[in-house]
Amino acid sequence: MLEEFGIKKQIIELSKEVELEIKDELLKVDLICQNNSLKVLKAFNKNKVSDIHFNSTTGYGYNDIGRDTIEKVYADIFEAEDALVRSQFISGSHALTVALFAFLRPGDVLLSITGKPYDTLDEVIGIEENASSLKSFGIKYEQIDLIDNEFDINAICNRLKKSKVKLIEIQRSKGYSTRKSITIEQLKDVIVEIRKVDKDVIIMIDNCYCEFVDIIEPTQVGADIAVGSLIKNLGGGIAPNGAYIVGKKNLVSLAAERLTVPGEGKEVGPSLGMNKSLLQGLFLAPSVVASSLKTAIFTSCLLEKLGYKVEPKFNSQRADIVQNIEFGNSSDLIKYCQGIQAGSPIDSFAIPEPWDMPGYTDKVIMAAGAFTQGSSIELSCDGPIRAPFIAYQQGSLTYEYGKLAVMRAVSLLIK
Numbered sequence: 001m002l003e004e005f006g007i008k009k010q011i012i013e014l015s016k017e018v019e020l021e022i023k024d025e026l027l028k029v030d031l032i033c034q035n036n037s038l039k040v041l042k043a044f045n046k047n048k049v050s051d052i053h054f055n056s057t058t059g060y061g062y063n064d065i066g067r068d069t070i071e072k073v074y075a076d077i078f079e080a081e082d083a084l085v086r087s088q089f090i091s092g093s094h095a096l097t098v099a100l101f102a103f104l105r106p107g108d109v110l111l112s113i114t115g116k117p118y119d120t121l122d123e124v125i126g127i128e129e130n131a132s133s134l135k136s137f138g139i140k141y142e143q144i145d146l147i148d149n150e151f152d153i154n155a156i157c158n159r160l161k162k163s164k165v166k167l168i169e170i171q172r173s174k175g176y177s178t179r180k181s182i183t184i185e186q187l188k189d190v191i192v193e194i195r196k197v198d199k200d201v202i203i204m205i206d207n208c209y210c211e212f213v214d215i216i217e218p219t220q221v222g223a224d225i226a227v228g229s230l231i232k233n234l235g236g237g238i239a240p241n242g243a244y245i246v247g248k249k250n251l252v253s254l255a256a257e258r259l260t261v262p263g264e265g266k267e268v269g270p271s272l273g274m275n276k277s278l279l280q281g282l283f284l285a286p287s288v289v290a291s292s293l294k295t296a297i298f299t300s301c302l303l304e305k306l307g308y309k310v311e312p313k314f315n316s317q318r319a320d321i322v323q324n325i326e327f328g329n330s331s332d333l334i335k336y337c338q339g340i341q342a343g344s345p346i347d348s349f350a351i352p353e354p355w356d357m358p359g360y361t362d363k364v365i366m367a368a369g370a371f372t373q374g375s376s377i378e379l380s381c382d383g384p385i386r387a388p389f390i391a392y393q394q395g396s397l398t399y400e401y402g403k404l405a406v407m408r409a410v411s412l413l414i415k
């Protein structure tokens, strides 16, 4: 059956070896999943989640007890004061944008300490010109790069001592870069150093792709606010869109007043029938994130055995669900992405090609055979067509489906 599906015999054999080799790593993932499942279940129980919360509102969305309960559940999971979890957020980038515009005022300084932020924020910040950017409102942007994947603590502290910085942005996941992602330990350490110099600078975390990869979230190690997308980890593959902002009550309130209307804030925003999906997605999220991690570990070990450079290695500590594979040539990168598409449940018959995309200088190939458009907690794989030809793979709703697609994709690579 596997061979009929396009998986070569050699890959079936090699995959058996891989599964033996990664056994201990998968057990570690199970333990994290167990921990996070307990966290979710406790939050559901504490907030007395009930089927009345599946009902929803329309129009202004006053008194939406389902929506309000979801936000309490999120706050508890993050051990935070408050949360804003809304389908009115189009994407993670939208939530990050709302947060930045909510917290920053003309003349303020925004400082990124993980190098240049995610590509979609270029025009938001004004790194790329845009008439609606933060820059156009007189908000200044500065950045400090990582050094060998570590925070440049000296540069950060010196900058904070020099003059007032309003907000520090820390992006945990690597995005389309080759750096490593930021672990909770690294985050905890840098926050301790920052607080020695500045007690009030807002520490905001782009937490995309990192939720439930560890058993501790950024708000539990001193971050003021964390932001992420619901078509990634916490939506569990069920949420059809949306994003969250969680953290200090006053900041969540500012974000709500920016998303909706000053004076109305969290009181408005209809859930439009999505409450059950958000709750069910969150309930499944620990397990879906675990499946994504297992698929990444399997991929890393298998591709390394086939001679490709991978990051992270199968047995490295992970901070997000993204797996990089360095193909070294465009042809293998393209074939691999086409194989992932062919092994997906939706649009398996489509053959992705490298294409010009808005916001990117190089052509980009994207494989995404997902139930939800653009969902990357579902198995997806993409990469810019430029040396060293890296594929960024993430997601998989189950480990079994992830493995099948990866085995099928590598079958296209071997002679």
Ligand SMILES: *Cc1c(COP(=O)(O)O)cnc(C)c1O
Pocket: 091, 092, 093, 094, 118, 120, 171, 172, 173, 174, 175, 206, 208, 209, 229
């Ligand atoms: C996905 C992602 C975002 C937000 O992207 P959207 O596609 O707008 O949800 C932001 N930062 C990082 C690091 C991401 O991975």
